[in-house]
Amino acid sequence: MSTRLLEGSEAIAEAMIAAGCRFFAGYPMTPFTEVLEHMARLLPGVGGACMNAESELEAIGMAWGAAATGTPAATGSTGQGLSLMQESLAEITLARLPLVVLNMARAQGDYFQATRGGGHGDYRHIVLAPADITEAVTLVQKAFELAFRWRNPVLVFGDYYLAHTATSVEIAAPAPDERDTSWALDGRSGGTGRAKLLSPLGAFKRKNQAGYNLATHYASCAEATAEMTAGVMPLVETESTDDAEVVVVAFGTPGRYVRAAVRALRAQGLPIGYARPITLYPFPSEAVARACAGARAVAVYENNQGQMIDDVRLAVLGAAPVSFIGGLSLDSSGFGIAPDLDVQVLRARIEEVFAR
């Protein structure tokens, strides 16, 4: 165990492998590409398999197949590639399979895609949003644990900054957790009269009754989803909210800039607080509500046209007005470098809310 200077993509790849990931499939797309490169380089050495998928559709399909064998598997892309994967992601959830999915996102416009799910039907994914590489390492490992515990995909919401900046990290294997993989396929229940089935249409073969019963199956999936939503501890980072008159909410990399802006304003004597949801699903509604309880105004910063703000509004439930201090901030590449991610810019916007 040693601290090394690693680019985020590499740190995330190593963290996944240390957590036991032994299958990865991906298609190159900025800023996800380097994660694929590192997994391609590292997985064979630990007896794993990395597939250079011919498209994102093959990538999610291959990861699905590997996951069905009980092998800790992951895939990922950036927003557009995730768009292609949505049908499969919805069905993998109905098949109750563990899978870790990385969105190395461009800006933050994929919040709805991640938390509402861009696929058909009613399903939920656990969504984890790290703000820096160190947190990404922890959360990516936690993602495997949660995926197996709840038999559900877990999305890790990263970005260009996480992928392409470097920091000193230590990467270690997480503590082993107990996993029941009795559902996994390996062929051995074949010919026993009780051959296993992993399907979005049903959890077991209904031999005496021809066909599937989707009503029963979807109902039991909904039950499992409700248990998962109730059972996952929502994570949030808060600071100086007890006496805050204005609380600023942000997620991911921008959270660090907002935190720095809030600290700077505090140093000037302004009673500002900060809350950073880390689990975007389940959203830490109670914690955000508590953090904002004494405030006379809530401000939300995000690099999109306003998505997480809906969840903040739901959490605050009218206790204080919620205003949007974010917006689309992109450089010409569109990869998610945000010109207004600048502590001075954010301070000014927060001060404006404070002054109302």
Added chain:
Amino acid sequence: MTEHEGHNIVPTDRPPSQPATLVRDFTPDLIDVGTHHLCPGCGEPVAMRAAVEAVSELGLVQRTIGVFGIGCYTAFSNNLDVEVLQALHGRAPSLATGVKRAKPDAFVFTVQGDGDMVNEGLQEVIHTAARGENVTCIMLNNGVFGETGGHMTATTVIGQRTKNTLDGRTAEDHGHPILLANMLAGIDGSAYVARGAVNNAHNVALTKQMITAAFERQVAGLGFSFVEILTMCPTGWFIETAEAPEYLADNLAAVHQIGVLKDIARADA
């Protein structure tokens, strides 16, 4: 003998009392329950029976994982006593790839229809063949999307009447059918490519041989294997069940020709 509907009917409600050998049971080992809701005269159960018989005869059942696409045959996966991973329409080859790469000792085959494999999933099967993925893909080809009611697919033959080509498919309006087995035979990475049918007993036996050969190529690690099986779909073809075997021969098999198209195990023969 009893007087039944007509004269001279032999009782068939119980095994014979004279000494006799059972030469074929109702269902093979790996079909638990024969009851299904596929149409009268559907060729798919006949093809599926051949496939699981081959699994059984080659002693593969305890490491077999079947990956199913979406079509009428999807429901039939419930009848088979092999482990099944259900995929999305068109996507079985990539799931099969994931299974095989994660568990190289598994014996993996896909079951997909023509609508599934040649429409939705054409790129998946081509890429899987090109990779020389050591799995077997089985396509049940009836020239229609059966489950949704009998619509044109990429394999529908010119002149074939379907729900959305009621005057018969024409090249000008609808383009040409894709002969998938022929296409896959041209890809390096394919070890065995064959096309059979289940419209008569001779073809059923031939198809069973093709499936067995394909499975053997997988076990030998030779690369991608593929068996296309023309199946009857009287419902989708708007004809009587008894006419379907001839319809298949005259229309589908005339274009999608039966035979072994590639076999690298016999390349030197």
Added chain:
Amino acid sequence: MTERTVPTRGTVVIDVDACKGCDLCIDACPPGVLTMTSHELNARGYAYPVLSPGCTGCRICAQICPDFVFQVYKYDEPIDLVVSE
């Protein structure tokens, strides 16, 4: 009424209620010893095959049947069945 014997090498057990009346076995049977009922229907409402003397135990009916209707036996010694016409 005349009688003749028909050498018969095999027989079948027919799961009447499994049949969906598709007729494939009728045309497929080489000795042509299967006939569909014309007045009787099974529990599902379909006509079903009945067997006449002359079965050879070739198994083709079972091979072509999509509904697992047939169980096929081959007699250890061919038997003669009497047919009256």
